Structures are given as C-alpha cells and as structure tokens.
Amino acid sequence: MPAQIIESRPRPYNRVELDPITLDIIENAMLNARWEMDAVLFRTAMSPGIREQHDEFPMIANLEGKMVVGQFGSFIHGFKEAYDGTIEEGDMFLTTDPYACNGAVSHANDWLLLRPIYKDGRLIAYASMFGHMTDIGGKVPGSLPTDARQIFEEGIRVPPVKIYKNDELQEDVLRLILHNCRLPHWNRSDFNAIVAAIRTAEKRVLEMAERFGDDVYYSALEELLDRNKRAMGTLINMTIPETKQYFEDYICDDGLGMGPYRIKCAMWREGEKVIFDFEGTDPQSISSVNFYLNEEMFKMFAGVYMIMVFDPQIMFNDGFYDLMEVRIPEGTLLKPRFPAALSCRTHALGRIFDILGGLLGQGNPDFLCAAGFSDSPHFMYSGYRRADGEWYQLYQIGFGGIPGKPFGDGPDGHSLWPSFTNVPNEFLESYFPLRIDVYETLTDSGGPGQHRGGNALRVGYRFLEPGEISIHDDRWLTYPWGVNGGLPGQRSRKILHRTDGSEELLQSKCDRIKVEPGDLLYFDTWGGGGWGDPLKRPAEQVGFDVAAGLVSVNGARRYGVVCNEDGEVDESATEKLRADMATERGDTLLFDFGGTTEELKARCEEETGLPAPAAPEFQNWFGSAA
Amino acid sequence: MSFRLGVDVGGTFTDLLLVNEQSGEMYTAKVPSTPEDSSIGVSNGIDRVCGDADVDPGDITHVMHGTTVATNTILTGTGAKVGLVTTKGYRQVLQIARSFVPGGLGGWVIYNKSLPIAPLALTIEADERVGADGSVVHELNVESLEAELQKLAGKGVEALTVSLINSFANPAHEQQVREVAEGVLPGVPVSLSSEVVPEMQEYERTITTVANSYVRPKVATYVRNLEQQLNDTMSGVQLHVLRSDGGLASADAAEAVPVNLLMSGPAGGVSGAIWIASQADHNNLLTFDMGGTSTDVALVQDGQAQLRRETTVGDVTVRASSVDVRTVGAGGGSIAHVPELTGALRVGPQSAGADPGPAAYAKGGEEPTVTDANVVLGYLPAEVRLGGDMKLDRGAAEAAVQKIADALGLSLMEAASGIVSLVNENMYGALRLVSVEQGHDPREFALIAFGGAGPLHANALGRLMSSWPVIIPPGPGVLCAYGDATTRVRNEASRTFIRRFGRTNAEEAADIFADLAEQASQALDEEGIPRSDQTLSYQADIRYHGQGLLLTVDFELDDLRQQGLDVIGDRFDQMHEQLFTFALPEDKELVNLRAVSEGKPTVVRALRVAEGDASPAAAEMVSHEIYVDGGMQQAMLYDRSKLKAGNVITGPAIVLEMDSTTLILPAHEGQVDEYGNILITPSNS
Numbered sequence A: 001m002p003a004q005i006i007e008s009r010p011r012p013y014n015r016v017e018l019d020p021i022t023l024d025i026i027e028n029a030m031l032n033a034r035w036e037m038d039a040v041l042f043r044t045a046m047s048p049g050i051r052e053q054h055d056e057f058p059m060i061a062n063l064e065g066k067m068v069v070g071q072f073g074s075f076i077h078g079f080k081e082a083y084d085g086t087i088e089e090g091d092m093f094l095t096t097d098p099y100a101c102n103g104a105v106s107h108a109n110d111w112l113l114l115r116p117i118y119k120d121g122r123l124i125a126y127a128s129m130f131g132h133m134t135d136i137g138g139k140v141p142g143s144l145p146t147d148a149r150q151i152f153e154e155g156i157r158v159p160p161v162k163i164y165k166n167d168e169l170q171e172d173v174l175r176l177i178l179h180n181c182r183l184p185h186w187n188r189s190d191f192n193a194i195v196a197a198i199r200t201a202e203k204r205v206l207e208m209a210e211r212f213g214d215d216v217y218y219s220a221l222e223e224l225l226d227r228n229k230r231a232m233g234t235l236i237n238m239t240i241p242e243t244k245q246y247f248e249d250y251i252c253d254d255g256l257g258m259g260p261y262r263i264k265c266a267m268w269r270e271g272e273k274v275i276f277d278f279e280g281t282d283p284q285s286i287s288s289v290n291f292y293l294n295e296e297m298f299k300m301f302a303g304v305y306m307i308m309v310f311d312p313q314i315m316f317n318d319g320f321y322d323l324m325e326v327r328i329p330e331g332t333l334l335k336p337r338f339p340a341a342l343s344c345r346t347h348a349l350g351r352i353f354d355i356l357g358g359l360l361g362q363g364n365p366d367f368l369c370a371a372g373f374s375d376s377p378h379f380m381y382s383g384y385r386r387a388d389g390e391w392y393q394l395y396q397i398g399f400g401g402i403p404g405k406p407f408g409d410g411p412d413g414h415s416l417w418p419s420f421t422n423v424p425n426e427f428l429e430s431y432f433p434l435r436i437d438v439y440e441t442l443t444d445s446g447g448p449g450q451h452r453g454g455n456a457l458r459v460g461y462r463f464l465e466p467g468e469i470s471i472h473d474d475r476w477l478t479y480p481w482g483v484n485g486g487l488p489g490q491r492s493r494k495i496l497h498r499t500d501g502s503e504e505l506l507q508s509k510c511d512r513i514k515v516e517p518g519d520l521l522y523f524d525t526w527g528g529g530g531w532g533d534p535l536k537r538p539a540e541q542v543g544f545d546v547a548a549g550l551v552s553v554n555g556a557r558r559y560g561v562v563c564n565e566d567g568e569v570d571e572s573a574t575e576k577l578r579a580d581m582a583t584e585r586g587d588t589l590l591f592d593f594g595g596t597t598e599e600l601k602a603r604c605e606e607e608t609g610l611p612a613p614a615a616p617e618f619q620n621w622f623g624s625a626a
Numbered sequence B: 001m002s003f004r005l006g007v008d009v010g011g012t013f014t015d016l017l018l019v020n021e022q023s024g025e026m027y028t029a030k031v032p033s034t035p036e037d038s039s040i041g042v043s044n045g046i047d048r049v050c051g052d053a054d055v056d057p058g059d060i061t062h063v064m065h066g067t068t069v070a071t072n073t074i075l076t077g078t079g080a081k082v083g084l085v086t087t088k089g090y091r092q093v094l095q096i097a098r099s100f101v102p103g104g105l106g107g108w109v110i111y112n113k114s115l116p117i118a119p120l121a122l123t124i125e126a127d128e129r130v131g132a133d134g135s136v137v138h139e140l141n142v143e144s145l146e147a148e149l150q151k152l153a154g155k156g157v158e159a160l161t162v163s164l165i166n167s168f169a170n171p172a173h174e175q176q177v178r179e180v181a182e183g184v185l186p187g188v189p190v191s192l193s194s195e196v197v198p199e200m201q202e203y204e205r206t207i208t209t210v211a212n213s214y215v216r217p218k219v220a221t222y223v224r225n226l227e228q229q230l231n232d233t234m235s236g237v238q239l240h241v242l243r244s245d246g247g248l249a250s251a252d253a254a255e256a257v258p259v260n261l262l263m264s265g266p267a268g269g270v271s272g273a274i275w276i277a278s279q280a281d282h283n284n285l286l287t288f289d290m291g292g293t294s295t296d297v298a299l300v301q302d303g304q305a306q307l308r309r310e311t312t313v314g315d316v317t318v319r320a321s322s323v324d325v326r327t328v329g330a331g332g333g334s335i336a337h338v339p340e341l342t343g344a345l346r347v348g349p350q351s352a353g354a355d356p357g358p359a360a361y362a363k364g365g366e367e368p369t370v371t372d373a374n375v376v377l378g379y380l381p382a383e384v385r386l387g388g389d390m391k392l393d394r395g396a397a398e399a400a401v402q403k404i405a406d407a408l409g410l411s412l413m414e415a416a417s418g419i420v421s422l423v424n425e426n427m428y429g430a431l432r433l434v435s436v437e438q439g440h441d442p443r444e445f446a447l448i449a450f451g452g453a454g455p456l457h458a459n460a461l462g463r464l465m466s467s468w469p470v471i472i473p474p475g476p477g478v479l480c481a482y483g484d485a486t487t488r489v490r491n492e493a494s495r496t497f498i499r500r501f502g503r504t505n506a507e508e509a510a511d512i513f514a515d516l517a518e519q520a521s522q523a524l525d526e527e528g529i530p531r532s533d534q535t536l537s538y539q540a541d542i543r544y545h546g547q548g549l550l551l552t553v554d555f556e557l558d559d560l561r562q563q564g565l566d567v568i569g570d571r572f573d574q575m576h577e578q579l580f581t582f583a584l585p586e587d588k589e590l591v592n593l594r595a596v597s598e599g600k601p602t603v604v605r606a607l608r609v610a611e612g613d614a615s616p617a618a619a620e621m622v623s624h625e626i627y628v629d630g631g632m633q634q635a636m637l638y639d640r641s642k643l644k645a646g647n648v649i650t651g652p653a654i655v656l657e658m659d660s661t662t663l664i665l666p667a668h669e670g671q672v673d674e675y676g677n678i679l680i681t682p683s684n685s
Helices: A020-044 A077-082 A172-177 A184-212 A214-239 A295-307 A318-323 A346-361 A425-431 A541-546 A555-561 A572-587 A597-608 B038-053 B069-075 B140-150 B174-184 B204-234 B251-256 B264-279 B370-377 B394-408 B411-436 B454-465 B477-485 B506-526 B555-565 B566-580
Strands: A055-064 A066-070 A091-093 A108-121 A122-132 A161-165 A245-253 A261-270 A273-277 A326-327 A378-384 A392-395 A434-441 A456-464 A467-472 A493-499 A501-504 A509-515 A520-524 B004-009 B011-019 B026-032 B060-066 B082-087 B123-126 B136-138 B159-163 B190-192 B238-242 B246-250 B286-289 B297-300 B309-315 B316-318 B326-328 B333-336 B344-351 B446-448 B470-472 B489-502 B535-544 B551-555 B589-600 B620-626 B631-639 B649-650 B653-657 B660-664 B667-671 B678-682
Touching: A020 A055, A020 A066, A020 A122, A020 A184, A020 B411, A020 B566, A055 A184, A055 A214, A066 A214, A066 A456, A108 A184, A122 A184, A122 A214, A122 A425, A161 A172, A161 B297, A172 A184, A184 A214, A214 A295, A214 A318, A245 A346, A261 A346, A273 A318, A295 A318, A295 A326, A318 A326, A425 A434, A425 B136, A456 A467, A541 A555, A555 B394, B004 B038, B004 B477, B011 B038, B011 B477, B026 B038, B038 B204, B060 B264, B060 B477, B069 B204, B069 B309, B082 B140, B082 B204, B123 B140, B136 B653, B140 B174, B159 B174, B159 B204, B159 B344, B174 B190, B190 B204, B204 B238, B204 B251, B204 B316, B238 B251, B238 B264, B246 B251, B246 B489, B264 B286, B264 B297, B264 B446, B264 B477, B286 B411, B286 B454, B297 B411, B309 B470, B326 B411, B333 B394, B333 B411, B344 B411, B370 B394, B370 B411, B370 B620, B394 B411, B411 B454, B411 B620, B446 B454, B454 B470, B454 B678, B477 B551, B489 B506, B506 B535, B506 B555, B506 B589, B535 B555, B535 B566, B551 B555, B551 B566, B555 B566, B566 B589, B649 B653, B660 B667, B660 B678
Parallel strands: A273 A326, B004 B060, B060 B238, B082 B123, B082 B159, B159 B190, B286 B446, B446 B470, B631 B653
Antiparallel strands: A055 A066, A055 A122, A091 A108, A091 A161, A108 A122, A245 A261, A261 A273, A378 A392, A378 A467, A434 A456, A456 A520, A467 A509, A493 A501, A493 A520, B004 B011, B011 B026, B238 B246, B286 B297, B297 B326, B309 B316, B333 B344, B470 B678, B489 B589, B535 B551, B535 B589, B620 B631, B649 B667, B653 B660, B667 B678
C-alpha cells in the first residue's frame, strides 16, 4: 500500500495567474534556499568526506514530490509507492537502503533524510538531503568492500523509518544504528548537520509561502516545473534525432579479476519524447560494482547535460520528466536484483556521464565533450596507532583530468562532481598518521587536442603507522577517450614502494592491503580526453604548457610542436612536423578509444603490468539475465 | 592646533574630510577625481578643504586614506611577475587549487579556469620537508635550491614568494630559503607565507602570500608617492591606510602586507556608515553599497562590523581578515536579458561597465541595464539635473528596455519594473546571507544605503527585509572619508595553535595570548602610540574537534585566566546553537589565537544641517511622473542641499544630490535628522 498523507486541515491549493517577475523572484529565492542548505551542512558536519569534499546533495520538492531545486532529481514518488505507512506533520524519514527507495541513494553509505513540510495543517513541500557517511560498519573499514557478494556484507541498512516523530528524535533507533558504525560520533554529527540543513530549507519554504501567499507559492512551483518542460521540449526537438544513436563504454573490472563490463545505451526520439534504452548492458556482477540506477535520476543527468550550454542560470527541476523515458533491463549491472552488493557503484555511476556525453554529442560534434574524470576513486587507510592504540580511519576521494571540451581546456587535477573539493594536505597530516610527499598532476597525462584534456593527479601517500589500505579506481584498462580528433588521456595506476626498495603494482580495486611505516603509495588517477585536432592547437599554447611543466618537450610532439624546455617553439620545424603528421594520420576520428576492448586486453599486461581481466562470470541465481 | 584628514578617491569624485582634533569640528570638500594620477585630485582637494577651513596644511598631522589600488591590480591583472618556491612535490599547488569546479552538475562543460597569478613556469621546488608537528623531516638542500633559483634569474621575476608545507608550524626552512634567494636574486623582494599568514592549509596560505607579492610593487609605489607628496605640504605628516578589516595601517605596514588592503575601499564605506549611523543612535545596521557593476553588503552589530578571515577579489580568495562584505555581481550597469529557450528574465552577470555603460549614458551602449530601467520608470529623472552628474538619454533607455518588454510580452513600464524587482531580489539574497543566514533577525537592524545606486533601491529593500529605518546619509563619497577619518589604528598578531581543550589548559593558551598581545602592541609603539592609549582585545577561532568550520569568539584575557577555557567554550556553544540550531557534546578545539591592539578613537562631531519644520517645501523642485506599484504617479523632486532638519518628505518622492538619487516609495516618508540623514519608514508606523 502506498504511503498515506495525513493533513489536519486538508484543502486544495488554487492555481493562480502569476506575473513572470514574481516567478523569477521565487525561482531565485528557491535557489538561495538550496545553497543555504549546503552552507549549513558543510559548516557543521564532521567527516572530511562531507565537510571538506562535499559528498552530499540537497533537494526541495513540491507537494507532489517533484524536485523544484536540487541536483539529482526526486525519488519521492518511488518512496511513497514503496512506503507502507503514514506521512505526518513533524515526521522526518531516514533511509539508507537503495532497494527501499528505488535507488534514490545507490549505496548504503549515503544517508537520506526526507522531511514533509506542512503549513497551517496541510502539506506544502518536501525537503531532503543525503550525505556519504565515512563508515557504516560491515566487513571493511569504510564499508565499501569490493569483494562483497551481497548487500548484507556492506554495513547497516536502514529501511525507511521515522527518525523524528512529531518532531521528537527517536533516540533508540539512532542509537541502534550508530552502534553498528566504526566512527559513531562522525555519523551522529553528520546526521545532525543534515537535519539542520533540512530545517533551514523548511524555514525558507514557510517564509516564502508567507510572503507571497500559499496559492502563489504553490502556483509558482508548478509554473517553474512547466517552464522547464517547455524549455526541454524545445531542446529535445532541436537536438535529438528520430533515428537511433548508440553508445557504449565500460568499467574495466569488478575487483575479482573479471571485466570489462559493458554499459550500452541507445537513444532516439518518438514525437516529443526521447527514449534511452540500456538494452545490451551486461548482467549484474557478483561483486559490488553494480549500480542501482534510478530512472528519474538518469533523466536529470541527461537533462542537465543537454541544457548546460543554453541557459546555465536555469533552475533545473523535474518538470520535463514526462518527455523522457528510460528503460533499464532488470538483472543488469544498472538494475541488479536484491540482494546484490552495491557499495562500489561509483565507477558505473561515473561512467554514465561519459556515456551521456557520447550519446548526446555524436549528433552535435560542436557540443561533444571528451571522456573525463568519470569516477570518484576512493582511498581508505585505517588501523591502530602504535603509541596509544587509538583507531584512525581515513576516507578520501581522488581527483583527475577534466576532459577537453568545446569551450576550452579541461582543468588539471579537478573534480567533475558538483561542489567537491580536496582536503588540504596539511589538515590530513595533522589528523592522520601519514605525509603527502607528492601532490601534483602528471605531465603529459591529459589527452592532446586542440583543447587539451586535464592532467591526472598523483598523490604520494607516505604511511607513518602500520595499517590497511583500500583502493577503488577504474580506467586502468580502457582509455578516457578523445573526440573530434583529440587523443585519449593517460590511464590510472597505483604503485606501492616498500621501505625495502621493492615496488608493487596494485590492482585498481583492492581491499586490505597491509602497509608499514615508511611505505609510499603513488595514487595516480587518469587524465581527461582531448577535444579537437591537436595539430590545430596554437603552437605557442603548447609551448606555454611545456614551460609550465604540464606537457613535456616530447609530449609537445604529439601536438606536432617542436620546442625547447622553456617552451620556445621552432616554427619551421613545427610546420614541417605538423604537415608530415597530418599526411600520415589521414582523417581524424570522431571518437578515439585507444583501441577495441579485445586489443586493449591483448596489450594489457605489456602496457599496464597487470594481467588482463578474465571474461566476467555473471551473477545469475535468478536464471538468465535480461 | 592639529588636524587629521580623511581622503577617499572614488571613480568620479575625491572626497575630503578635515577634522580639528581638539574641537572635533570638521570641514568637507569634494573635487573631481583624476584617474590618470589620483594624487592630483588629492592635492586639489587638500588645497580646497584647507582654503575653505582657513587651515594651514602644515597643521595636519595625520592623513587617513582608503584605497582601491590593491583591488584594481588584481581585477585588471596588472600585478608583479611573481616567482614561487614550494616544497618538493607541491609545485602545482596553485594550479590544482582546491580541485573545485563551480556551476553544479555538468558545470565543468562551460568552466574555463583562469591562470594562477604566480605562473607555473616561474615556480620552483625546494628539497626539504617539515612535518605537521613542526619537526624537520629532512633538511633543506641548499645546493639544489641555488640551482633552481638560478633558473629564475633573467626571467624578470619582480617578487619572490616562499610557501613551504607545514611552515605554519615551523618557519625555519622558509627563512633559510629567503637567505639563499637574497644571494642568488639580489634586489628581488621575498615574502614568506609563515610571516604573511602563519596558518594551516597550504593552498590558502600560498595564494595569500602570492597575492601579497603580486600587488606589492603597485601599492608600494602608490603609497610612497602619496606620502612624498603629502610631506611636501605638511612636513612630518603620518599617512595611514585603511585595511580590509576596518583598522588603520601605517604606510610602512600597508606597503609590507598589502594583501590586507584588498577590501580597503568597501571597509571605508562600512566604517563611515557605522560612524554616521551611531551619531543618529543606530548601532545595528545592514550596510548596502550599490555601485555600477557590483553591490557590497555587510552586517554591523553593536557598532562592530562582522569580520571574516577571507577576502575575495575576482577569482582570487585569500586568507586575510576583512569586514564581512558580501559582493553581488549586480549593480546599475547589470544587463537584463531573456534567454530564448527558457523565456525567463535574467539580470546580469554581464555588465555594461563604464564603457559603453547603460544605454541612457548615450556612449554607445544598447543593452538594457538596471540604470536604464530606473530612467524609464522616472526614478532617475532625465529632465532635471544638478551640476556634475551625467546627462541621461531617456529615449535610448526606453529603446533598450523595450527589447525586454517585447521578449516577455509586457509593457515597457512592466518590463522596467521587472528588471528593478529582480535586481532588488538579488540584493535581498545578499542581505539575507549576512543577516538571516547568520542567525540575525533583519527586523532588528536599520538599513543604511550608499554608493551611486544604493539610495535608489534602498527603500524597496527596506520593505523586503522589514529593516527600518532606511538611512540615506548625505553624500556617499563623504561617507567613506568619514570612515577614513574616524577609524582607529589597529594591528593584530595571530598564530595557529591546534589543541583540543582536553589536551591544553587555560594557562598555556593565556601565555600565548600574552605573547601575541605584545607583538600586536609593538607595531603601535612604533607609530608613537603610548601603551596607555592602546586597547587590547583577544579572539580565538574554535570548533568542535573534527569540524571544518571556525567560529571566532571574543573574550577577556583575565576571564580566561580565572575561569578557564569554558569562557571560550560556552560562548562557542551558544554561537553554534544560534547559527545552526544545535550544539554538540564533542570536545572543542582551539585553532587560531589572535590578539588585536587598537589606538584611541578620534573625537569627531558630525556636521549638522540647519533646523527647519516638517515642511520640505523650500527644497521642492518640480513634480515629475514615475511608474510605481503598477501605475503612473506624480512624485515631487527635492534638492537635497536645501533640506533642513525636521523636514518630512512624503512618498512618492525623489531627492536629488550631486552624486546620488534617493527614491522614497508611496506610503513611506523620509524624515531629515539633524545630521542631514534621510530616515525612511513606512508612513503608518
């Protein structure tokens, strides 16, 4: 039975006529409220993952549960369908189970809170926010075990519960949850911070309704949703062809030595509607690299990518959802069946953005971006300090090369994720037993192009206490591809230097690697793909990058540029080299993947030092996959 | 007799305020600015004000000056060629920055990052390492450093910055690098991050130190020339420059740490606003300074501007205390447009700037700006002018705004009114940032408006915020000069000292504070301010252990010694609860300790205007038609210079003066107080 909404004074809202200015004013006010939610959270949260790196997302929805401001679209419809209980004034819901909210959060580390907002006895809006908890228990510190076979190994799961009832915290429930976490005081503080952010949103919503009147506020939210739908409708008609477009990309492995896993998507338009179909995507994995993809969330990703170039100031919302249909076959990597493990979904989640870029861009090469830093690789380090036995536990997100894009170069060592920032290394060194010996981007790792892909980031972790590390990364086998003649970026790798002078090449995904004081890990992420013909990049710009050390003298030759270490260009030699390269190369490629998956696997050991992954053995306890 | 002089150099006018230090009497002067060499305008102004007051310039002992030189150097990218020395492995610290890409999901698609202000090609590494606890992990390799520095020789480096990892905990290696650098690159000034901002966080410390080096030559030249020129007519005069935090720095300190001057201009306005409003007994203020391309807002509580440990200019955010001024990229020159796809009205972020400027300036601008909307609505009367201000072309403004009207299917007046409402909404958002979002109730604050466009929009904002009265001080330029003339000499000394409460004690902390106080006082000693005239105050930046935020707590040193760390801790709990609705049982952690030393405040008596009765009839000019609240209405125009204390102006009305225009809305009235401020309130209150 779907959730039952209880109102003490139920009465319908009236849709009233609005002047366009009031609408724009409410739009601004809603956006301000959304940013304010972030500000409150960042300032009061404790785990570095939320407060420094900003792994969290806020939302304000209308009374039907459609997202009016936010980032990833609304899950409230699915939640209401699945939740067998009441929604009442004074409630605040908590859930962490992807299977219970139709993938609104995609692993159990993300704690999702939802607040129905009531005014004068009737529901007027919802506010919601989720944040990534550093630890929720389970078999490994950080609660992201690559080798988990079931979600039960990945820490505590919370079904939708009323963590506040009648505005009273259900302390017992919270205690029970915190009891299962390795760093309960972080979870408690971060939980408090999320609650404070949601209460801020509630205050703002009520103020707005008070200021403009309930009916005007209600109507404005409806109108904002409609406005989005009209804009997207125009855009879909303009840019999406009726003939099917295909694109596919891969995650390299599953942490169990198998891979790559294919994600495939087709896109076409039928009338005013665009259809995305993931038919052909590989079946679900037996490890935890599955990504429970919420269809609505995917619509949001697609919509944002389409509109970013046309009116970046727009407040993006759910209004256009009827214009998109998303088909994800059950039992696949993107819609695994319960109780498949989900914790390491970050790679497939990231890869979705490269797929979207390729799908949408192939028909409009002017707006096509290269493959980017489509992941948020994790690094975890934990153990007991020798002196006092105190437990330490670090969870960090890595950064890399933003792709070359129609508007310019990709920044070096940056984040593709909205609002993420790195943690100051001096902060890390003060609070964790390690030193960051190196923090720099890797020369030549960005894909050459008319617009250069950003360089990969190298972080050199020097460990000062014995402990264990986990690494979750990808794109070590497949390349971050280039477009419109641009070349691929450099792939990722991880090298551990032991104090005895030996070197170990680590797998891209691994848990429980023992480290000793003095060991040094080079955590190298990957570069962004290049955009456009590198031979067309102005030679003096290549020279500038050489002088800066971002491209080497040898690397400059990939742009057909001959220069010295100070970046001074030899113009006649450059002209000749470029002419020769153009002749030899012939036409440029729309996409440069660096080879087929078969070719990449064949060259794998020789190029990466790691054995090629075996063909996946899919999880099929339920019979054959879709 | 001795005098002090406040000088504010604005884009159009240079304002001066001369104060008799014994009697508190003062004299003002306004002369045109001379942008090609602002010292000419200053010199003209001094002649004028001294002539009017019949004062010998030689009797002026102190000159206080707010300047935008540092800010403009960053905004126009015309700073020094800065070389940078980092720890090995950190050469790209500015290139990587905080890895942040603005703009939300997909924002990277349109994000192009600006280049670091210390070019990578001029950044070298020192082979050395200090740990987070200040211990030396390995010594500086002098030989390799010399070789690296040699590479910079001949590349025209004008300033060198040294920022090594963990130097906040131990500056020894930075000092060593300076010695070596002075040998290899003689004559190149060297700044150390451990001296400019000895605080944790390598990127912030580096960018702050680099920004300091970047603006230093320009600021130094400017300050030295001004000092020289002042000394020509007033021998032995002391020049002070207003800092971003609203304190005064000596000319030498300004020259050495110019990164503290980035907000000097806005801080002058805020200081002046505080002072003039305090004369009228308003000590809780929201300041609203709206100019052509941007608007600055700040909150003042109990006569103190809120400070924050961060200053942003353009793309550059540095760690330097400044008055917590939030800047919105919207002002009179902001351009309105309607994107075809969404059909929404947007104002900004593009600005017509000074050139071509709004369409109404008839200098070739065709895009509709906020100023044009104000002209169309009649708030900026094109027909009636006072001397000095710009001629306005109403036809051009109408043609520009008509484009918006057509795109939205509205009448000309509705479109103009929409543009003004939307820009007001942006300002409202900024005012909320400093008030509601910091836990302050705007109804307990007065709104004080200045800047060229502030008084036009202030009444509407007062209505949105319910902040009354709205105070329009006389003359926006004089206000900054007031700020310059009335602020105190101020110096602070700070140190990062990260300790959980459980792992330190009040005595240890108090001893450090006492050391810092001594450091802070010494700078004032050097300016000849006797200790008896110095006031010390103490601050701690603190958080719950594990949090990222820092809240600044003020306290008395004696209380700390007697009552222990809870003096700081309890105040922190209260602030946390006020800001975020909850406090935590977690252990608290000290992060930065700071002592502030201030000189004596100046005695200044504000200028008074002549007494009159309630009727402002003597200042009436003509009746004029404006569009307001959805229809055309007649509004009286008033000449501000003829208003008298006690006059009450009933809205709708417009008050004109040489460099600003005030709009009083229907159902509101403006009362002129004894200092010439117009205090706007709703009529029925």
